[in-house]
Amino acid sequence: MSSVAAQRADRLRDLSEVEFDNTFVRELPADPVRNSIPRRVAKASFTHVHPTAVSAPKLLAWSEALAAELGLSRPSPEALEALAGNRVFAGMQPYAARYGGHQFGVWAGQLGDGRAITLGEMIALDGSRQELQLKGAGLTPYSRSADGRAVLRSSLREFLCSEAMHSLGVPTTRALSLVATGEQVIRDMFYDGNPEPEPGAVVCRVAPSFLRFGNFQIHAATEETEELKLLVDYILRTHYPGRTPKEWFHEVCRRTGALIADWMRLGFVHGVMNTDNMSALGLTIDYGPYGWLEGYDPSWTPNTTDADGRRYCYGNQPQIGLWNLARFAESLLPLLPKEELEAGLEVYGTTYSATFRRALAAKLGLAELDDVLVNELFELMAAVETDFTLFFRGLAQVSEANLAGPLLPAFYAEPDAAHRTRLEAWLRAWLAKVSGPAEERAKRMNAVNPKYVPRNYLAQLAIDAMAQGDASVLERLMKVLARPYDEQPGQDDLAERRPEWARSKPGCSALSCSS
């Protein structure tokens, strides 16, 4: 798509010149009340709201890749105002969506866009419909007791990882811009009773739709069957044309299975897989305290808020996907027979298993997965702290003549003689299974085992620099992460295992939900 976009560079226009076509607000029931006072809303899928202006907007980062797909040029001063929430162009109809959700396994009632405000829907150069949504744009009726704002650190993390995920080949919401507000936001980052002012920011997120399981759940939970039906009709018409409700639910299950298989193959941990953070389009959505497996450990979670229960740890993600889909299915019971919903959950399971197995085989350069080999590998990786990304990347370089050598950069602790012997035995067994010329195999493996992932400590270095007014660290990271599977001379320092200083530094490994 980007090469097509490049050819159409002459068609790039400023955000101020874009025409909007807002199906969501046109076709779904609106809250008749138009103020942004936090409250319960009934019988509506959204509320018309207005972003709250900020004092000194400054563009910190811009995704050239996404802008090219949307046909947008770098923002004019007027466009920047819109991206900060200070201006609403003709044709935009800003709204906050109403949704609910199960948070950490418990129904939480009405949540909704508490700080996200969609500006409108535009048509990208490839003809696809794309919503532009500001995150951190001020109070809405769904803000509950919070402030409607976002801090720079979490906004930069969302901006960086959205675009990196896309380049890794994983379905995701995108991020167009990162704008500093010039205002401070008060956050208790460690939840230890010491709130501090931090710089605020607004991210412009982009996706065909930000609908979540929770948008459907809230109608079901409040027995709004008519509104539920309207919402299902809407998503079918707009985002799943030609599908029956049953086919649609099965497709959501299929996409969710494939999505979580992608997360697992890459070592991505979402961190807060509540049902309000699960996309009805099968996209990765709501980047909060996410992380990337460094030392392989199925019980690892980057989210300190979840450190006790570890509900959303790496190894639990596949089963949480199923649990979330089951709650989604329950909300559709007024519209679909139970058997058809249950059959959808089966689709999730079979899709996840088949996709993950295929991905693992590809990571290992095998035509078919060998369970004994894989089980022993994961035992090995857990026995001595081994970097997930570096191990798989290094594997392509392993040969009879150089067995463990290419894998040494992956170890956080020096493996002892016994571990090395066991690893070498595994490597010999693996070499006996692979076939074909080594060079071709390495190429195939490198195409699925990324060299670069947005490790938390790298994001934190970009945040620290940005807080000092230096955007270059983020810019470099964005550029390298746009080609995560390629060797990039001179950039190897971004593909190293997490340095020891970062192990327990806040933001560099684990994070709280505070954002």
Ligand code: AMP
């Ligand atoms: P999250 O866990 O970030 O997905 O957020 C859960 C809910 O809290 C959603 O309804 C968010 O809109 C809301 N929320 C989180 N942070 C804020 C904030 N600073 N202001 C208003 N609402 C928020």
Ligand code: MG
């Ligand atoms: Mg959320």
